[in-house]
Amino acid sequence: MNLLNFLHLGALGFSLVGMVVLDARFRLFFFRAPARAGAVMVVGVAFFLLWDAAGIVHGIFLHGVSDMDSGLLLAPELPVEEVVFLTFLCYLTMNLYTGLSRLAQRRAARATPDGHRGTDA
Amino acid sequence: MTYGALILVxxxxxLLPxxxxxxxxxxxxxxxxxxAVVMLTTLIVLCVLTVVFDSLIISAGFVEYGAGALSGIRLWHAPVEDLSYVLAGVLLLPGLWRGLEDPRRARDHLAMLVSTSRPVSWVNTAYPFAAAYLLTEHRVDDLLVVGTxxxxxxxxxxxxGINDVFDHESDLLNPRKGGLEGALVDPSRHxxxxxxxxxxxxxxVLYLLFSGDVVDAVTLAVSLFAVVAYSVKGLRFKEKPGLDSATSATHFVSPMIYGLVLxxxxxxxSTxxxxxxxxxxxMASQAFGAVQDVRADRAAGLGSIATVVGSRRTVWAALCGYLAAGLLLLTSAWPGPLAAFLVLPYVVNLVPFLxxxxxxxxxxxxxxxxxLWINYVVGFAVTMLLIYSAWD
Known part of the structure; x- marks a missing residue:
């Protein structure tokens, strides 16, 4: 095992940190409603892991072997990289959703100069 | 099951949130x-990112797919099926995020749905399925878990849920509803x-349908039809004397038949x-259950086996039903005849009402x-018998 084994995990971790930075800067998800974000994240990751499990049971997903993987498996066919990826995917989805909601809301507020503010999505 | 079927499931x-x-x-x-516009925009951005990064990851050999699982349609290197991940994410996560905005409201609504589903009856339908499947298949698999x-x-x-909404008029006249035996719901929540x-x-249902054959599908369809037809407007089998008892019995027996067929x-x-x-x-239990509602049902203009043949004759019919069940069990293979004795508590329960x-x-x-309590005791005894029979 050498540094190359952690390239994939490192890239995912780096991306995840990027999501946290965006979240902190613009107060999008965890930095806006921590408990709610935590609940969404836990359910989201559990949902995708269940999907993975179903795919693995039915022989649809197979874990490819790559020099850039750590080789750490959380369950048969389930590498640790997958869990980090799913966390990143959920975080990215929610950052995008809340960020775009805010942009849409600002635009709507500008379009009605009386400044009617709708609830933030 | 194909990847496409799994995606649909x-x-x-x-969509549940x-x-x-x-x-x-x-x-x-x-x-x-x-x-909706924001969700669509999020989806488009995520799809573009998926095609680019999925292609890179697949080229690097991180992910492989089982033979024949994919449609073969690819966007660059990414199988088109992989876009379903972001679609599901965009459906699920904002739904949860919005739905949990007011936790108390979410909790109240979920509590109401749980009470609507009659937690006291959950085991009556899950258990017959699980026992029938497990005793036939002799292993725990995805179908056992999903079906249960x-x-x-x-x-x-x-x-x-269908029952409570379409029963609303009669339930208003029934003081018994609102507790253990039935939930009374406000029309604004219908x-x-x-x-x-x-x-x-x-x-x-989709998961079970995709995993089984045609016979399994027909069995499940009959079961679901009975569930809906019991109380939905236009069919209302629960108001057709005789059919009411048979449909109600189907609710509890069809999960077992489905477990056996699956x-x-x-x-x-013996089976x-x-x-x-x-x-x-x-059938006997449903008929007896209808007796207590005879006056309320008549006042509301609703029919049941008990409103048609009368309270006393319904109790006697239920008694005959329990005895017939006992006789049938005597003809089954060992240790089935032992279960014949389990109808006795039900028979004794009717005696004060003859x-x-x-x-x-x-x-x-x-x-x-x-x-309702005899069911738990007898259910326990049935479980012991099933374990004993599985031992042989």
């Missing part, structure tokens, strides 16, 4: 339209209950006798409450 599962949490879909129309969860909650939510009742079972059981006389005994027991008349029909409620 999980994308419908991702929208069906179960009222805050997800509430708000002025203008804002809901904006949410389905018959535990979504199946009961579908049955009682839409939410109907949506949850109908959407919640969909992913489970596990490809061989139909010996048929046990199934018939369970069915007759279910001279009941329509004016005192409400007193049967005491017997109905005892019936």
């Amino acid at each position: 999980f994308c419908t599962l991702a 929208w069906a179960l949490l009222p805050a997800a879909t509430s708000g002025p129309e203008r804002l809901r339209g904006r949410t 969860i389905f018959f535990l909650i979504p199946y009961n939510l579908l049955m009682y 839409r939410g209950i109907l949506v949850a009742s109908v959407v919640c079972p969909v992913p489970f 596990a490809d059981a061989t139909w010996t006389w 048929v006798a046990v199934t018939l005994a369970f069915f007759v027991w279910g 001279r009941i008349d329509d004016d005192s029909c409400e007193t049967a409620n005491r017997g109905w409450k005892r019936f």
Whole structure:
């Protein structure tokens, strides 16, 4: 095992940190409603892991072997990289959703100069 | 099961927050339209990112797919099926985020749905399925887990959610509803209950349909038809004397038959006798349950086996049903005949009501409450017998 084994995990971790930075800067998800974000994240990751499990049971997903993987498996066919990826995917989805909601809301507020503010999505 | 079928199952599962949490879909129309646009934009951005990075990851050999699982359509290197992940994410996560905005409202609504689904009855439908499947298949697999969860909650939510909404007029006249035996719901919540009742079972039914053959599908369809036809407007089998008892019995027996069919059981006389005994027991129990409502049902203009033949004759018919179930069990293979003795508590439970008349029909409620508890004791005894028979 050498540094190359952690390239994939490192890239995912780096991306995840990027999501946290965006979240902190613009107060999008965890930095806006921590408990709610935590609940969404836990359910989201559990949902995708269940999907993975179903795919693995039915022989649809197979874990490819790559020099850039750590080789750490959380369950048969389930590498640790997958869990980090799913966390990143959920975080990215929610950052995008809340960020775009805010942009849409600002635009709507500008379009009605009386400044009617709708609830933030 | 193909990747496409799995995608359909999980994308419908991702819709559940929208069906179960009222805050997800509430708000002025203008804002809901904006949410849809934002979700669509999020989806497009994520799809572009997926095609680019999925292609890179697949080129690097991180992910492989089983032979024949994919449609073969690729966007650059990314299989088109992989876009379903972001689709499900965009459906699921914002739905949860919006739905949980007011935690108390979400909790209240979920508590109401749970009470609508009659937690006291969950085990009555999940257990027959799980026992039948497990004793035939002799192993725990995905179908056992999915089927048991389905018959535990979504199946009961579908049955009682439709029931409560379409029963509203008669329930208003019935002081018994609102506790252990039935939930009384405010008409303003009817839409939410109907949506949850109908959407919640969909992913489970799809999973079971994709995993089984045609016979399995027909069996499940009959079971679901009985659930809906019991109380839905236009069919209302619960108001057709005789059909009411048979449909109600189907609710509890069809999960067992489905478990046997799904596990490809061989139909010996013994299996048929046990199934018939369970069915007759279910008819007898439903008939007895209708006795306590005779006056309320008549006042509301509703029909049941008990309003047509009268309270006392219904109790006697139930008694005959229990005895017939016992006789059927005597003809089954060992240790089935032992289970014949388990009809005795039900027979004894009816004895105080053999001279009941329509004016005192409400007193049967005491017997109905005892019936609910007898079920747990007898259920335990049946479990012991099943374990004993599996030992051989």
